[in-house]
Amino acid sequence: MRQLIDKMFGAAFRNEWSEEQHDGAILPDVPGRQPVLTTDSFVVDPLSFPGGDIGTLAVCGTVNDLAMCGAEPKYLTCGFVIEEGLPMEQLWSVVCSMQSTAEQAGVQIVTGDTKVVDRGKADKLFINTAGLGFVEPGHAARPGRIQANDVVLLSGDVGRHGVVVLAARDGLGFETEIESDCQPLNHATRGLLDAGVEVHCFRDLTRGGLATGMVELAGTAGLACSIREAEVPVREDVRGACELLGLAPLYVANAGRFVAVVSEAHADRAIEVLRGLGGDHQPVRIGSFQAGRGGRVTLQTTAGSERILDMLSGEQLPRIC
């Protein structure tokens, strides 16, 4: 089985490093750039869902974490934990998703590892990816750079990924009409940075959704933040599915949505740039940071009231990514 898997990975991810069959990938130097390192494990259940599968997620998740630092993602590692008995065609399909998503993002999968465990000791397939990217010193986006009066831009509608995965898991009927927003975001972040937009921070809105992402950012930045609910796009079918599933769209995981925190003076330009990139981005200005209690995020609701947003309360949705 291991030999088969090695052949499979060798065929899909072929490049000069995988061909060297060494303990690690010795990569070219990138003078004047800082390395950026990140990792994520993926345990999504079910393995595939409308709009993607665990392989798409595993590449996008790590590519996007690098992009959120302002870095250009370059190289990925992948570690597979496989439950004995996983059909080989299912694994092959995931490996092909990884390779095509890597091509879409412009990254190479340079080294990996496979472990097989007995039936019943894992659930089909878990994937870890780590990513290495490089950032120009002036482009480094981080929570510590956020300032009062910075504007919060959201890259598009929220809530799709979580709803799609839960619906696919439970065999609900509406999943066919909604697709996950799973996509690499590095072309969007690069577009903004290359256009000279003064970006202070990016954050992709994965586990815990938009609300949790904003509370985390505000906490780390030591600033308050306010968000206008009416400006946050949620598709009607996603809103309906959330009601059915008992979810709040602002807390549902996304897989291809992010916020960009930009200086007030650059907000309009940022929206223009993102729109010009085409693709799935429909950027909107949803709020801003202000001096105030660090981590306090206020939602101006559509009903006209104000509400303090918390981290995801209650149980975190399990195995959504």
Place this chain on the structure above:
Amino acid sequence: MRQLIDKMFGAAFRNEWSEEQHDGAILPDVPGRQPVLTTDSFVVDPLSFPGGDIGTLAVCGTVNDLAMCGAEPKYLTCGFVIEEGLPMEQLWSVVCSMQSTAEQAGVQIVTGDTKVVDRGKADKLFINTAGLGFVEPGHAARPGRIQANDVVLLSGDVGRHGVVVLAARDGLGFETEIESDCQPLNHATRGLLDAGVEVHCFRDLTRGGLATGMVELAGTAGLACSIREAEVPVREDVRGACELLGLAPLYVANAGRFVAVVSEAHADRAIEVLRGLGGDHQPVRIGSFQAGRGGRVTLQTTAGSERILDMLSGEQLPRIC
């Protein structure tokens, strides 16, 4: 649970990157060095064994893969997949092992990820680590640099780790007298490189042991290789345990043993340097590479005969690392 885990990791792995709580770690540039990237997943069963635990292994394994490329390991990522119900004190013990092993190796754990899955959907704890190191261009060790007449040095006795884990798993009595050889190897490889030894390649002898490592190296290098069995140190208790367990010591996984492939002229000096580093290394010259059929490894047995070594034949020992 997730909050508890985050606090635990935050406390154990505290550094400027973990404190920034961003999607990735933005690291300092290392001018004139090439980045080296590697990854490994760890699913060892049981989680702890004489001489280490899954945390020790997860740090050593990735540190050692970087060291085998001639690189100085600097930064690790870690991804945890945790089965619901894992006792927190057990997780804490593993996290502490990781931190103390990281200190011993001189690396920092800069970013991580945690996923919790339902009881029965994983086996207690799986860990992935990825590692970033940097290599001086002249120090890059790789199979492609191996030449005919290069000497194979082995860093010490083989077979301990696999025997210890199997014995601990099966509750055999002799495990208390043998400890895993699990250890970071980067100080040893750096010692050799800093002393100016002309090292062409390193290989740590993990899954599949010495025999598999040599067959892989010879295959990638396109050379033949011969090994003298009498020169390969195996402790008497390890040899006895192997007989009991039906294992061949040359195929048993190690966690802190490596071969250095060095130019003939530098072999004596290399042994002297490794001896001088102290620690657990007892270097011996076990064989050499020659022109011949690529991948053909001949064992001169203690019985005086010759035998062609294969990759690990039969079933790979599962979950040894």
